[in-house]
Amino acid sequence: MNADHECVVSLAHVTKYFDQSRPVSLLKREHSRIYALNDVSFTLRRGEFAAYAGPNGAGKSTTFKLLAGLLRAQQGQVKIFGADPCVKRIEVMRRTGVLFGNRSELWWDHPVRASFEWKKAVWDIPDDVYRSNVNRLKELLDLKPLWNTFSRELSLGQRMRADLALTLLHAPELVLLDEPTLGLDVLAKRRMIDSLKLANQELGVTLMVTSHDMDDLAEMANRLILINRGRLAFDGSYDGLLQMTGDHRLVRLITSAKSPVPEGLTLLERSGDRYTYRYDGTKIPSPQLFALLAGIPGIRDIQMEPENIETVIAGLYRKWSSETSRGDVSH
Amino acid sequence: MGDKLRAVLRLLGLYARMDLNWVLQDFKAALIIICAEIINNLTAVSGILLLAVRFGGAGGLSTDEILLMLGFFELSDGLCYMLFGGFNVLHISRRIGRGQVDHMLIQPRPLMVQLLTEGFMPVSGSGGFLIGILLTALAWTRLHLEVTLLRLFLLLLYMLCHILLMLGQSFLLGSAAFRSPVVSEELSTLILDLNGQLGRFPLFGLPRWLLGILYTALPVGLLAYLPSLALLGRVTGAVLALPVCIAAAFMLAAACCFRAGLRRYLQYSCNRYKEMGHRR
Numbered sequence: 055m056n057a058d059h060e061c062v063v064s065l066a067h068v069t070k071y072f073d074q075s076r077p078v079s080l081l082k083r084e085h086s087r088i089y090a091l092n093d094v095s096f097t098l099r100r101g102e103f104a105a106y107a108g109p110n111g112a113g114k115s116t117t118f119k120l121l122a123g124l125l126r127a128q129q130g131q132v133k134i135f136g137a138d139p140c141v142k143r144i145e146v147m148r149r150t151g152v153l154f155g156n157r158s159e160l161w162w163d164h165p166v167r168a169s170f171e172w173k174k175a176v177w178d179i180p181d182d183v184y185r186s187n188v189n190r191l192k193e194l195l196d197l198k199p200l201w202n203t204f205s206r207e208l209s210l211g212q213r214m215r216a217d218l219a220l221t222l223l224h225a226p227e228l229v230l231l232d233e234p235t236l237g238l239d240v241l242a243k244r245r246m247i248d249s250l251k252l253a254n255q256e257l258g259v260t261l262m263v264t265s266h267d268m269d270d271l272a273e274m275a276n277r278l279i280l281i282n283r284g285r286l287a288f289d290g291s292y293d294g295l296l297q298m299t300g301d302h303r304l305v306r307l308i309t310s311a312k313s314p315v316p317e318g319l320t321l322l323e324r325s326g327d328r329y330t331y332r333y334d335g336t337k338i339p340s341p342q343l344f345a346l347l348a349g350i351p352g353i354r355d356i357q358m359e360p361e362n363i364e365t366v367i368a369g370l371y372r373k374w375s376s377e378t379s380r381g382d383v384s385h
Numbered sequence: 386m387g388d389k390l391r392a393v394l395r396l397l398g399l400y401a402r403m404d405l406n407w408v409l410q411d412f413k414a415a416l417i418i419i420c421a422e423i424i425n426n427l428t429a430v431s432g433i434l435l436l437a438v439r440f441g442g443a444g445g446l447s448t449d450e451i452l453l454m455l456g457f458f459e460l461s462d463g464l465c466y467m468l469f470g471g472f473n474v475l476h477i478s479r480r481i482g483r484g485q486v487d488h489m490l491i492q493p494r495p496l497m498v499q500l501l502t503e504g505f506m507p508v509s510g511s512g513g514f515l516i517g518i519l520l521t522a523l524a525w526t527r528l529h530l531e532v533t534l535l536r537l538f539l540l541l542l543y544m545l546c547h548i549l550l551m552l553g554q555s556f557l558l559g560s561a562a563f564r565s566p567v568v569s570e571e572l573s574t575l576i577l578d579l580n581g582q583l584g585r586f587p588l589f590g591l592p593r594w595l596l597g598i599l600y601t602a603l604p605v606g607l608l609a610y611l612p613s614l615a616l617l618g619r620v621t622g623a624v625l626a627l628p629v630c631i632a633a634a635f636m637l638a639a640a641c642c643f644r645a646g647l648r649r650y651l652q653y654s655c656n657r658y659k660e661m662g663h664r665r
């Protein structure tokens with residue numbers, strides 16, 4: 055396998071804009087240019103599992119469309135397996151699985167089984183590969199009870215499971231999932247996350263997943279790529295993100311006395327004798343924290359925990375949206 | 386080339402099986418759909434046929450000649466529907482304008498191969514074709530037409546032209562859906578319906594300029610009228626090649642526009658997505 059192929063996905067200075075226009079009067083239209091992606095570069099190596107996140111309209115789906123060859127960038131280079139997905143569409147698609155959570159590849163007036171048989175023929179999947187993959191996926195995503203159900207009769211989450219299995223059927227080397235956890239219940243989400251992790255760890259599948267559920271993403275992926283208004287805002291590990299935003303942690307106290315706010319801690323919440331504080335672990339090391347807490351009289355219980363990733367990212371999004379300079383609209 | 390052909394045949398087999406399964410899954414409903422289609426086709430031809438019977442012919446053709454023309458129309462239109470009627474291949478504007486090209490682009494098959502195979506419904510879509518065979522055979526025997534090689538060749542050639550004319554118009558108008566989905570969908574449906582209605586009319590005695598239009602820009606006269614005149618030996622010479630030329634012109638224009646549309650699609654995508662119509 056050549057080195058070029060080790061880099062499964064590569065975006066180099068990719069810019070994609072859309073010209074939108076809306077009528078302002080009977081004869082006049084107002085035009086604006088939306089930069090869905092603005093000079094974005096990153097690469098995914100074989101076997102990586104990347105979470106791709108950002109606020110609504112950040113450019114996530116656009117990125118996926120560019121990667122799947124459904125859109126062409128105005129500037130920069132998009133490469134999958136070393137090739138332009140728009141030019142080598144067929145070769146790329148043989149090795150790639152794409153799923154947009156708001157769309158279904160299932161044949162709705164046929165049993166679930168029929169969609170799999172259809173894909174086998176269209177993707178030219180060899181019999182033995184098909185058999186072993188179907189059995190594995192049926193087990194993993196609990197599709198056995200649904201196998202002969204008409205797709206039109208599936209619930210949203212059942213449909214997503216069947217769609218995910220269908221995406222993985224041809225044993226793709228790269229899988230692009232745009233909001234695959236849409237509508238899944240807790241158990242189904244578990245199953246999906248487990249099957250994606252398994253595909254990544256055991257089969258070496260390269261994965262890129264978007265979701266608005268940060269905890270899901272944090273659990274699945276070892277790399278986080280954040281995008282905001284078309285620009286890459288962060289690319290690294292979760293620990294790296296915490297270092298950037300500050301390692302925010304929570305301390306919960308139960309105390310009989312009226313608790314003061316120690317220096318360097320922020321009181322987040324108080325109900326009765328329960329107090330919740332936030333502090334930055336990089337600024338206040340644990341020994342210092344203990345010393346601070348020791349000064350509070352009447353403490354009955356102490357709990358410490360990291361702030362969950364969802365809150366960290368919400369804080370980031372809030373910060374981004376308050377930065378007024380949009381800079382992406384030109385008339 | 387051999388590989389491509391084999392792929393096309395295999396996919397046709399796949400879609401034929403899926404069509405059969407669909408019919409067998411709900412046999413009663415499928416039967417009703419097929420019967421409705423047959424009745425629909427019969428009513429479409431009966432109006433003109435009844436007029437011809439009442440007045441001993443119509444539009445310069447005898448009743449049996451009218452029957453041949455209607456039979457030819459049903460035969461080729463039925464075949465067209467059977468080959469391309471499924472999943473809106475024949476109404477491609479609907480799929481383009483509803484953002485469903487994405488579903489095609491993620492399949493590892495050339496778009497041409499997909500379009501040639503997806504619409505095949507040999508079981509549920511065969512009503513019109515069967516009626517066509519019946520009517521054509523009936524007219525053929527009543528007219529005591531000799532079965533010559535030339536006549537058979539013309540029959541097959543004009544059937545092909547009919548199909549290409551319908552596809553050409555559909556893809557030409559449908560390509561506009563890359564730009565304005567709603568307008569294209571409306572216009573394309575209108576024009577295809579118009580072909581279905583006017584294509585069954587004998588055009589004898591129309592002013593030359595009108596006939597000129599109906600033989601070229603709006604080629605309804607080439608769908609069944611001119612071919613049946615040719616089969617009857619009523620026209621000879623260069624005009625015999627007209628359906629071939631016009632069909633080729635429409636296909637060429639359609640191919641160019643579709644390609645240009647696709648290029649545009651990769652720039653702008655489609656900001657309208659509906660899930661219905663590309664699969665069932």
Ligand SMILES: Nc1ncnc2c1ncn2[C@@H]1O[C@H](COP(=O)(O)OP(=O)(O)OP(=O)(O)O)[C@@H](O)[C@H]1O
Pocket residue numbers: 072073074088089090108109110111112113114115116117653654655656
């Ligand atoms: N076909 C299109 N035509 C015009 N503008 C578009 C088109 N597709 C996307 N956009 C614009 O590009 C920007 C990015 O859209 P995109 O769908 O990539 O966002 P996203 O990150 O997937 O958001 P979400 O989380 O809501 O799914 C948005 O501002 C959107 O309005």
Ligand SMILES: [Mg+2]
Pocket residue numbers: 114115116232
């Ligand atoms: Mg999106």
